[in-house]
Amino acid sequence: MRQLAAPHVPAGSRIYIVGHSQGAAAATLVHAFLHYAAQSGAGDDLFSLEKKRFALKSYAFAQPKPGNQDFAADFASYTQQDDSAIVVNNNIDPIPQAPMTLQSLGDIVSDLPNRSSLIKVLACLASFSNGSIRLAGRLVEPIVRKDAAGYGPYFQWNRLAASGRNETPDGSLDFLAVGHVYHVYGTPGEPSDAFLQHHAWTYRNLLKSQLNF
Numbered sequence: 001m002r003q004l005a006a007p008h009v010p011a012g013s014r015i016y017i018v019g020h021s022q023g024a025a026a027a028t029l030v031h032a033f034l035h036y037a038a039q040s041g042a043g044d045d046l047f048s049l050e051k052k053r054f055a056l057k058s059y060a061f062a063q064p065k066p067g068n069q070d071f072a073a074d075f076a077s078y079t080q081q082d083d084s085a086i087v088v089n090n091n092i093d094p095i096p097q098a099p100m101t102l103q104s105l106g107d108i109v110s111d112l113p114n115r116s117s118l119i120k121v122l123a124c125l126a127s128f129s130n131g132s133i134r135l136a137g138r139l140v141e142p143i144v145r146k147d148a149a150g151y152g153p154y155f156q157w158n159r160l161a162a163s164g165r166n167e168t169p170d171g172s173l174d175f176l177a178v179g180h181v182y183h184v185y186g187t188p189g190e191p192s193d194a195f196l197q198h199h200a201w202t203y204r205n206l207l208k209s210q211l212n213f
Contacts, residue, residue, distance in 0.1 A: 001037070005048035012036070017058040019202050021095055024060035024087070028178050029087060031058040032075055058179070059086045063204050064098050065175035072178045085179035090206060092186045093197040099175045116194070184210050 003009065017032065019027030034056055038049040058079075067075070079085035089096040184206035186197040196202060207213040 001047050001049075004034075004052070006056070009052070011052045012055070013052070014055040014057060016031050017056065018060075019063075020203070021060075021198065022060045022064065024063035025066035027058050027060050028063065028075070028085065028087075031056055031079070032071070035078055056084060060085075060179060061089075061200065062089050062093055062095050063089060063177060063179070063181075064095055065177055067176075067178050068174040069176060072176055076202060080180060083180055087177060087179040087181045088203060088207065088211075089177065089181060089183055090186045090197050091183050092188070094174065094195075095198050096177065127190045145148055 001100070004015070017027045017031050017034075019025070034049070037047040038052060038054060075085065183202070185204065186206060189196045
């Protein structure tokens with residue numbers, strides 16, 4: 001924060017925030033933090049950034065879900081109009097599926113190609129998990145449909161109004177992807193490497209072949 005406030009960083013500079021994996025979730029949170037740090041208001045410029053008027057741009061690759069619906073809607077309100085928060089996720093990378101919100105353990109196990117002892121244990125647990133999820137789904141589906149009424153997709157950010165308070169119950173795993181998400185589509189590879197689809201170089205190859213980046 002001291003470096004950003006220093007005179008050698010000119011006002012109006014574009015600040016790039018980039019991260020992969022856990023760093024991708026951190027990049028999203030840093031983007032949100034810097035946005036509000038520059039808007040201290042009431043003359044109380046705690047971080048000396050208010051007059052800097054930085055243009056923020058974040059790139060997140062293999063982003064674990066960094067926030068809940070309230071956070072996602074608020075983040076969209078100041079990033080989607082100028083498309084300043086780009087997220088690239090591989091559809092068969094297990095990391096962007098975490099924390100598990102609407103998925104079961106089986107969804108992640110199916111994306112891990114090898115058959116180590118750990119994967120076999122997870123698969124066994126997944127069979128129980130899948131049954132529990134299906135039962136819970138039948139019971140709560142009517143409630144979920146009622147609660148979801150009126151919510152639009154996040155690209156229609158101007159129709160969303162964050163509540164201004166976190167109404168998510170304590171202990172909830174109401175997490176979801178945050179930002180403008182682009183998907184790349186991996187193909188199963190070397191079975192001995194369970195996280196092949198998560199590696200940064202895999203993302204680089206998929207970006208080049210599928211999105212021409």
